[in-house]
Amino acid sequence: MAKNYKYSFKLYSSWNYENELEDLNKYSERGWQLVKDGMFHRKFVKNENIRYRYQMDFRRIEDKGRYIETFREQGWEYVDSNFNVCHFFRKIYDPSLPEEEYEIFTDRESLHEMNNRWARIAFVACIFFGIMALLPGIKMIKTPSVFLLLNFITNMVVFIVLLRGFLIMRNPESKKNRRDDSIFITVFLAAVILGASGSIFLTIKRPNFQGEWISASDEVSIDNDHFVDFEVNYPDNYYLDLGIVSKKPITFKVVNENGESVYNITDSNFHEDDIRLNLKKGRYYFSMTCETSYHLSYELH
Amino acid sequence: MKKNDPLSESYYYILLCLAKGANHGYGIMQMTAELSKGDVKIGSGTMYGATSNMMKKGWIREIVSNDAGFERRRQYQLTDSGLNTLRAEIQRLKRMLENAEEV
Numbered sequence A: 001m002a003k004n005y006k007y008s009f010k011l012y013s014s015w016n017y018e019n020e021l022e023d024l025n026k027y028s029e030r031g032w033q034l035v036k037d038g039m040f041h042r043k044f045v046k047n048e049n050i051r052y053r054y055q056m057d058f059r060r061i062e063d064k065g066r067y068i069e070t071f072r073e074q075g076w077e078y079v080d081s082n083f084n085v086c087h088f089f090r091k092i093y094d095p096s097l098p099e100e101e102y103e104i105f106t107d108r109e110s111l112h113e114m115n116n117r118w119a120r121i122a123f124v125a126c127i128f129f130g131i132m133a134l135l136p137g138i139k140m141i142k143t144p145s146v147f148l149l150l151n152f153i154t155n156m157v158v159f160i161v162l163l164r165g166f167l168i169m170r171n172p173e174s175k176k177n178r179r180d181d182s183i184f185i186t187v188f189l190a191a192v193i194l195g196a197s198g199s200i201f202l203t204i205k206r207p208n209f210q211g212e213w214i215s216a217s218d219e220v221s222i223d224n225d226h227f228v229d230f231e232v233n234y235p236d237n238y239y240l241d242l243g244i245v246s247k248k249p250i251t252f253k254v255v256n257e258n259g260e261s262v263y264n265i266t267d268s269n270f271h272e273d274d275i276r277l278n279l280k281k282g283r284y285y286f287s288m289t290c291e292t293s294y295h296l297s298y299e300l301h
Numbered sequence B: 001m002k003k004n005d006p007l008s009e010s011y012y013y014i015l016l017c018l019a020k021g022a023n024h025g026y027g028i029m030q031m032t033a034e035l036s037k038g039d040v041k042i043g044s045g046t047m048y049g050a051t052s053n054m055m056k057k058g059w060i061r062e063i064v065s066n067d068a069g070f071e072r073r074r075q076y077q078l079t080d081s082g083l084n085t086l087r088a089e090i091q092r093l094k095r096m097l098e099n100a101e102e103v
Helices: A014-028 A064-070 A108-142 A148-168 A171-175 A180-202 B009-019 B024-036 B046-059 B081-103
Strands: A006-008 A032-037 A042-046 A052-058 A077-081 A086-092 A209-215 A224-233 A238-258 A261-279 A281-289 A294-300 B060-065 B073-078
Touching: A006 A052, A014 A032, A014 A086, A014 A108, A014 A148, A032 A052, A032 A077, A032 A086, A052 A108, A052 B046, A064 A077, A064 B046, A077 A224, A108 A148, A108 A224, A148 A171, A148 A180, A148 A209, A148 A238, A171 A238, A224 B024, A261 A281, A281 A294, B009 B024, B009 B046, B009 B060, B009 B073, B009 B081, B024 B046, B073 B081
Parallel strands: none
Antiparallel strands: A006 A042, A032 A042, A052 A086, A077 A086, A209 A294, A224 A281, A238 A261, A238 A281, A238 A294, B060 B073
């Protein structure tokens, strides 16, 4: 027996929801009837004896009973909701009825209101991602790194795609010569997934720690045996905040696994933040040499 | 929409239909089509949005009727405030028509 259900995983942008409705109508014509509409997938059940037309409404419902009844009165059957704001309805298609029978927004004002409800959400999200792009963008000027660049690009792509959606929703007439914009929604999703997983990966794999070396005694002499080791998992710019207060000069080094020092300073009074270290993948350690009382603090990020 | 803003066609016809007595959404839709000889349609999305907004403004209220005995159904009823809004709108439309005739 042939399967009597199937899934579709095509992605649609909210601002071109007409594309999705057109596809749902085509599916129905071929005998596949929508039963569930999720964000990333739709489930269809085989029924060739009926043909539906679909509509979508976007709003927060205060009284679901009254809402569904208002649609049922005009022959609309409630199908499914997405996130409680995106509601799908269907009506049995009768070719002898005028096309207006399959509209749920019959005046300019109510269609405009729906577009505005969506546009408001897109606007808030747009501002959010704009700020999320701006923060690493500004930080990057002072301390460039792969990590910040990735954050910046991801949020920027999301920002641009949302801004485009917002502008389309604000001015639906611009959709007249619309193309299939699955490319935008694919870029959007790819950016979110790559950016989010990339950021998590880079955060986990990034050395980020701080510490202190203190000795109050003038008698103690230390010779290269104070060290902290750490591992760098991917080449990037890393930043060191260093503070030294000591009676006699201290030598502080960052040494790689071949014993070469990639950073080296000898001073008795020193303080600097964001010292840029361009580190390759591999193991490193901090080492310190001093003859007298000292106070040294460091932070690598 | 402010109180004195012109009503949209859908809002106007909903209030007009309810002026003749409480009615449910479908009744309003049919009556509107009849009155306007099929020119004005009120789809479900428009109907729900308009009734929700007008309930918030206090122009109409929801009642559950039992008069058919077997069918409990939501109906909408015009309030005094709704009636005033409708009257003001009719005055405005009349004035506009009169002005058109003067020109």
